[in-house]
Amino acid sequence: MTIAQQDSTETQGTGLQKPLQGIRVVDLTRVLSGPFCSMLLGDMGAEVIKIEPPGQGDPVRAQGGIKDGLSWYFASFNRNKKSVELDLRDAGDKALLAELIRGADVLVENFRPGVMAKMGFGPKVLADLNPRLVSASVNGYGSTGPYIDRPAFDFITQAMSGFMSVNGRADQPPLRSGQPITDLVAGLYTAFGIVSALRARDLNGRGQHVESAMLNGILSFMAYLASEHLMTGALPERTGNDHPLVAPYGLFRASDGEVAVAPSNDIILRRFLRALDLEMLLEDPRFDTNPKRFARRDELNALIDARMATDSQASWIDRLNAAGVPSGKVQNLREALEDPQVQAQEMVIDLPHPGHGTVRMLGFPVKLSETPCEARLPAPRLGEHNDEILTPLRAALSARAGAGKT
Amino acid sequence: MTIAQQDSTETQGTGLQKPLQGIRVVDLTRVLSGPFCSMLLGDMGAEVIKIEPPGQGDPVRAQGGIKDGLSWYFASFNRNKKSVELDLRDAGDKALLAELIRGADVLVENFRPGVMAKMGFGPKVLADLNPRLVSASVNGYGSTGPYIDRPAFDFITQAMSGFMSVNGRADQPPLRSGQPITDLVAGLYTAFGIVSALRARDLNGRGQHVESAMLNGILSFMAYLASEHLMTGALPERTGNDHPLVAPYGLFRASDGEVAVAPSNDIILRRFLRALDLEMLLEDPRFDTNPKRFARRDELNALIDARMATDSQASWIDRLNAAGVPSGKVQNLREALEDPQVQAQEMVIDLPHPGHGTVRMLGFPVKLSETPCEARLPAPRLGEHNDEILTPLRAALSARAGAGKT
Structure with missing residues (x-):
């Protein structure tokens, strides 16, 4: 077990700038796929500002086991984030969000396609607010095609993707995985896409939209099963723990x-x-x-x-x-x-959460030798960073309104 | 089905620079986890130079179904790459590899830890050759800890990680997934780590080492199952297709x-x-x-x-x-x-392979609006780019030797 060090600076360790240092992420995600994505960005050094409904927050705050007033599920997917309450149906709060977007580098959301536009933040609005913005969507099915309005859920995309058709025993029906794998694969692909789009922006000066869908992501994991099927037309079989072609195994x-x-x-x-x-x-x-x-x-x-x-x-x-x-x-x-290898790899870390004790959580699956991922911040209390983030935004809005009048 | 367009330039579509444009990747990987990682980099615009044993190549060239002389498994994981034959036990070829590394941005390998050093390319040598190099390892267990010398394989890391313990029915034993999930998760994390490290280099001027292990990657996907266990000590159950806590489902x-x-x-x-x-x-x-x-x-x-x-x-x-x-x-x-949504998302593409017909393969799970991923190059013939890549390296080596003499 490693005790993760808390540090208010972004330049712990070697003192070198981190991959996403100076990158401000507006995080509209909730539950799992999106928060996993934004956590990966935070782990790489980004400032992640989690926007939550006032008084209520991300539903995961109330999910899973609660200890000392804190959901460990929430804590483990929201480290390295700040929390700001905004009511996205309120005009004043929307103006604050727009101001936040003007100065941000990344916006990430996991709503159904079309919800952002309905809230007044469609692609054109975002590009006008900030042409350098990398906006990103994690969703179920993508934002084109017949299923764009469908609500998505891990179990359903496992079923539709063919994943379940190759998971299970030959004499039994298709089976879902106990891991919420399609959420996590989509979140990870989106994080990869966001950092790639930031690098494109470094080269060409322009932001763009990034998207990764749960169905597409898990489908891409069909790997050689897909290439064999596409060549031969034959369907892969479920073979339980046996190899479909090789013995012994x-x-x-x-x-x-x-x-x-x-x-x-x-x-x-x-x-x-x-x-x-x-x-x-x-x-x-x-x-x-x-x-x-x-x-x-x-x-x-x-x-x-x-x-x-x-x-x-x-x-x-x-x-x-x-x-x-x-x-x-x-x-x-x-x-x-508890495996000694997992321990040696520091894949279990302890992170102090003031007022809620120490939370034990999974560590960092990507190891960087010079700018390692760090748990700089514990998961935030709801609205913990309202003042820090919103006060300058209010001042900027006032200045903008004043400038508009003169 | 989309016919993927071939294009010799890197600036198709909007003409904007791609995320990894100008990035040269020396790719020492073979089989699955590493080639998946380097394919993701190639899809984002990097020049990926796949180094293969002379006359023989990546073992996957001979695996899976072969059609018109081509393994579709190989074709689908090696698009957007060039192939160069080098014998890494030969001193002359090692000198060429060193020269290639001098001018490269990324080196990625999926050997067991220590193999690179044994070949004469340990961390110190790499840093001396090219302090701006991002070197990356995809491996089974990481490069510290008691299991570093163990050979890894997807099934084994599925077993060790707890993945199998939550996959299956309550009345039956733990089950592996039919997807080679631990290879792919590690490859994807490594690609995310590499692009992040490139961005750190853009900021701080220095290369570093990136690593992602199959065991760590799949473990990080235990998600809320891990947070519940770490809080309560209770073990998650296998529940087949039923939800462990919720009904109906x-x-x-x-x-x-x-x-x-x-x-x-x-x-x-x-x-x-x-x-x-x-x-x-x-x-x-x-x-x-x-x-x-x-x-x-x-x-x-x-x-x-x-x-x-x-x-x-x-x-x-x-x-x-x-x-x-x-x-x-x-x-x-x-x-x-064949699902209309999957088709609409262009998740199945046809890529012409001169001399081998058209290969149908999975498309791109990350969608970028302005610099989309493209299949610029079909999987290369073994050694197809020997001359293109090696001739300038030989000239540079000669020049260096000449300069050394004077």
Whole structure:
């Protein structure tokens, strides 16, 4: 466990400027896909200003377990952000938002397509307010096509994308993932798109619109399953934990637990069987080609299981990895988070939240050697930064009104 | 289907500079996680130079279905790249690689930690060759910690991360995803990290090292499952297609097929039941709170299924979405790729590959309004760009040797 350091400056560590230092993000997102995106920007050094409905805030503030008055789900997706309350149906607050947008670099939202325009912030308005603005949408289906008005949800886009069709066992129906994967993939793609668009702006001086949809994102993860289907027309099968084409592969039984083994090519297969002292099977006419091994998979797996039973799970995992065979165990979430490798990678961090104790959360999946991601700010209290952010905006608005009169 | 246009310039469309225009990427990756990362960079306008073992190339050239002499799996992950053959065990070829690195902006590899150093390209050497270089590693477990020497594979990191522990049905064992999700998440995080590091370099003048590991990436997707566990210590359960806490939720039976419905909060639940003409259930003492609905889930689902059976799948999906209820169907990969929304989003593109016909592949999951991603180049033939890239490097090396002598 690492205690994340809090720091009011943006230049901790090496003192070098961070990737998104000086970038101000107006964050209209709520719940998961958008807040994940804006958190990634905050982790890279951006100033993220989270706009929330007055008195109420992001619905996630009230979701999941609450401890010392704080939702840890909210805390873990809203670090490195400031909170400002604005009522986006109120004309005065809309004027403040417009003023905020004038001086911002990025605006990110995860409304349904068209909602921004209805609120008076369509593409033309945004471009007029700030031609250098990178505006970004995370949404379900994109902003063109027949489904643009549909409300989206992770489970639905998992279903529609084909993800579920390849998740599950052959003898059972398609299955959703327990991870909210389509939200997160879309949020991550959007963050990548935003930083790319900022770099384009650095080159060409102009802002633009970035969009990533949950359905498109998870579809792009069909990878070789898609290329095979597009070539052959055949549909990929659900095969549970077995490889659709290769044997041996999967979970094998050591004396005290299962070991996952993935011998993905002939070289690694030979290492695996050699480590088991079963290399002679590769000369055995029953098993000397992959098609034969695949056809006699049960028989082959039984021979391997018999050998695996002679030693423990931990010992086999060490022995196989040392022999160059990818291997590990199925871990529950506690085991995963306590895994010494996960700890060494600082993937669990403790962040003090004044008034709410210390929140333990996931760390940073992107490691930068000179300008590392940092938890500079704990998740904000609702409206915590109203004064800091809104007072200068009000002054600027007054000055603008005064200038307009003279 | 969109026919992707080929274009030798980098400034198609609006003529604006692309996010990674002028960025030269030395790409030492092979197979999946790394090539996915470098493809994302190429799609954003970078010049990606794929270094391959002479005569042999990336193993994926020989994997998956081959049509007209081309692996479509290879083609779909290596668009927008050039191919150069270099033998990284040969001193002369290493000198050429060093020369290439001197003039490059990014180097990306997906070897095991330590392999680059063994080849003579450790961090110090890279920094000496080119202090502005952004070097990047996509790997299994990161480059610190007890598992750094382990070979990684998607299935193994799915197992270790807790992903499998929440994927599957309650009455059955943990399950892997059919998508190679940990490779792709790590590749995408690395691309995000690289563009971020380039932006940091734009600000502070210095390159740095970027790293993203498969285990860390998929772990970061545990999202609220992780925050709940870290708060309470309880382990998330596998619940198949049911929501762990909310009812109704999941798949319901229309007259001709199932409909996925995700009423994630009370407002959407009311819309759902109203659309079914079952709103009175919310006043029914058997079902007037979520805990009651959850406890009587089978009874409730039967009432809903009876109503759903009165109309077709397509009709319910339209009606529910129009009522603001996220809804869709479980599609296989063919249905997903032929879905009118997916087509409208141009998520399937056709790219001509001279000598190998036209390859159909997935499109671009990040949409940029002014500098859109493009398929400028089809996947290269092995060594197709040897002369273009190596001839100037040889001249520069000779000049350097000559300068050294005088």
